[in-house]
Amino acid sequence: MKLVPVADDDPRTVLRAVRQALHGAGPALGLGMPGSAPVDVPAGTAVVVTTSGSTGVPKSVVLSRNALTASVLATADRIGDGAWLLALPAGYVAGLQVLVRAIVAGREPAILSGVFSAQSFTAAALSMASSDGGAPVPTYTSLVPAQVTRLLDAAAEDTTVLRALRSFEAILVGGQALPAAVRERAVDAGVRIVRTYGSSETSGGCVYDGVPLRGVRLAVVGGEVRVAGPTLADGYLGRPDLTENAFVVDDDGTRWYRTGDDGLLEDGVLRIRGRLDNVIVSGGINISLDRVEQIVRTVAGLGNAVVVGVADERWGEASVVVVSREEFGARDEDAVLSAARTAVEATVGAHARPSRIVLVGALPTLASGKPDREALRLALRAPGG
Structure with missing residues (x-):
């Protein structure tokens, strides 16, 4: 057709x-x-x-x-x-x-x-x-x-x-x-x-408040969330290579979608910890930027902040907190950064502390309303970023 x-x-x-x-x-x-x-x-x-x-x-x-x-x-x-x-x-x-x-x-x-x-x-x-x-x-x-x-x-x-x-x-x-x-x-x-x-x-949301919808099955394999059920897509148009990698069939004949998300299933409730590929290596240690972002957003003035990775001369890579000036307001930048670093250190460790805060006029977004992380990464790589 x-x-x-x-x-x-x-x-x-x-x-x-x-x-x-x-x-x-x-x-x-x-x-x-x-x-x-x-x-x-x-x-x-x-x-x-x-x-x-x-x-x-x-x-x-x-x-x-x-x-x-x-x-x-x-x-x-x-x-x-x-x-x-x-x-x-x-x-x-x-x-x-x-x-x-x-x-x-x-x-x-x-x-x-x-x-x-x-x-x-x-x-x-x-x-x-x-x-x-x-x-x-x-x-x-x-x-x-x-x-x-x-x-x-x-x-x-x-x-x-x-x-x-x-x-x-x-x-x-x-x-x-x-x-x-x-x-x-x-x-x-x-x-x-x-x-x-x-x-x-x-086909969009298939897990509501951590619980899969009727007919949807969840599994966590090697830390990666997988989804099965009648709502799965057929694959990617014109990309059999991507389709084969993302949609796999197990020994029982069940077709699963590999989400690429790091998650846990606890008493049938799914908890997402972040993207498996949204990781930087800082000082030889893997750091989940999603995990850092979750913690940073608990700090006043950073409720909708985005955390991205940038090159760092000392550590190889480091995390940066990006937030809109409107949300940040008149807060003291050093004090907020200190609070964010303390919160991250207490939960993840000192190695995961963000290096700095960058204030922008507005966070770039995709058509879906999600933050455009790639645009942020490119902007921070540019001179003066």
Whole structure:
């Protein structure tokens, strides 16, 4: 069958194309794909999502109708069914799945108009109120942590924003780790947050609050998290080498996706510790930048900071904390760095302490809302970085 690239900057265009692809009435659609020429894809394909991820290396993930539908039904099984608000880019798998959930539920999604802001989100959320047979229809949305932080900040000053946040039966939050302090703020505010874990290769979030969705299986092999189940992608378009490496079949015939994430399974609950490849070697010792980042974000002024690795003349590599000036405020840089270094040393060890703090106007982000770590690394390598 044919795959036709679709501009993913217009969610309504994506919605129409996804609806046709899911119902088998139209070609598969390609999101985030360069060029415009149709290409052949496996039968049953609904969408191909091309993402660059944090490394800048593009991958085109082939998602079938069955995988997307299985994910939607498992989500409804866990959190319930209702109306959905799209507040993420439609070309990002979490945004795409908002549209698919709405299609499967037979409801038109609400779509946030224009640039994301507390005001536009609030207007869209409060316009969703409806009833079915006299009973209120539950509402849902998906956000990334940076959006949650922005909305909670606004809600502290505006009760209308708080009312909008509280109106949702559940707000799925994924794309990156949700800082513990942000989650606590949401809970204290009465906002129902569900932390999700997954990727384009798993049709989006497949583990909610550490527990896999119905039909999803988890394993940790050599410290790496693996996922199995009906939500898995078929592989990578035109890259059999990448597909073979990422999707493996065990002796029992079960197909697993190798996530590349370092994690633990404790009493059936998954805990992610970071990326296995997001590691630097400083003074001959391996340091997980994700682990350092988790600790750094507990320090006041660094709640949304990003930790990246840079070359270091003495140690070979070192970690740097990058944070926006707006979040950092008027705090004393030396004092905050000292607090961050002390916290990291107490948890990981002196070898993992960050070397410095870099203040920027705004953290660069990918279309998904995740921090663009590759852009940060390149900027820090540049003269004066």
